[in-house]
Amino acid sequence: MEIEIPHRLTTLGHPHRLALFRLLMRRYPDRVPAGEIAGALGLKASTLSTYLAALVQAGLITQGRAGTSLLYAVDMENVRQTFDYLLMDCCRGRPDICAPVPVAEKTTAFDRKYNVLFICTGNSARSIFAETLLRSLAGDRFNAYSAGTKPRSELNPFAISQLLVKGHDISGLRAKTVSEFSGPDAPQMDFVFTVCNQAANEECPPWDGQPISGHWGVPDPVRADGTDAEKSLAFQTAYGALRRRIEAFTALPLASLDRLALQSALDQIGREHGKSTE
Known part of the structure; x- marks a missing residue:
């Protein structure tokens, strides 16, 4: 030693x-x-x-x-x-x-919603899927946000089509940069998830309040080649992988888990509900 x-x-x-x-x-x-x-x-x-x-x-x-x-x-x-x-x-x-910050016994306060941010590079498909899914599945308990490290100017049309097919409300969705969530007036995040490997590999400044983080990498459907049907299938697969993870996340007893147990559970969700290689 x-x-x-x-x-x-x-x-x-x-x-x-x-x-x-x-x-x-x-x-x-x-x-x-x-x-x-x-x-x-x-x-x-x-x-x-x-x-x-x-x-x-x-x-x-x-x-x-x-x-x-x-x-x-x-x-x-x-x-x-x-x-x-x-x-x-x-x-x-x-x-x-x-210790820079003591580890809290509970993850956050009980009298407010949890703020959750999903990050990918372009914020045109995967993180948009995650934002929409969390809002749809548990919008009463979570405020869902998404952003990109290098956001595209518009959302991917195949992603929008997939959300419409699944019956989601797409009003208000837009590509955003992570800087929108790091200013003094930005909401303080309780959870920050990266959903693509490239975004996870990039250096990011520490988030205020030390939110719990996780990496739930999903293959990029935007890179899919072939016919429109084959491309649509790639977006459907990405949507399904994120839905399984978010369903598992929303099923966790957040209020009864300490920070270490919750971090372990989030890592396990990333391992069990899809590969993170792209």
Whole structure:
């Protein structure tokens, strides 16, 4: 332990290795392909390989394989061990002086709705689906919002068609940027979900109030090729995957779960109700 912890901290002292580690933390518990990491961070394959090897050797991430692809994920047991060591050794076991924000016993107040934000890159299909579904399924308990990191100028027509076929009200839907939800007058979020890998890979500023976050990546239907019928099927599949996740989310006993239990449940929903690879 005495040797491992300084080695891990030294490894994270390099800015590019730290950026790589932070990306994998944002994607936890996903296993992310090396090629996707390289694209998100703008690194050459040889450079990325060096950084990944250093993080694996330090015990901060794990390496796996699916077919010909190398997949990487945070080694959460070792990461927690490192954080625990810092808290107990450097802070002498005093979370009152070292923890940035105490973990609340309950997720939010009982006398208001939960605010939920869904983020993808274009905010033209997947996050729009999620916003509409949550509003439709549980609008009495949740305020649903969506935004894009690089929003398109208009919503995808196949997405709009899918919502109309399912009987949803599409009035008021529009593509929005995440900056609309980070200003002083913006609603404070209780939950923030990314529904595409590209958005999850991007650096975002911390949200006020430290909302609980989750990554529910869904393959991008906008990329579907083929006939209009084949494209429509891709949008229907994305809609179905998000509906299953949101149904599971709204079924959770939110008021009776502490933050750690709720975060675990949200991660489990992401794993059980569809793949997050694109």
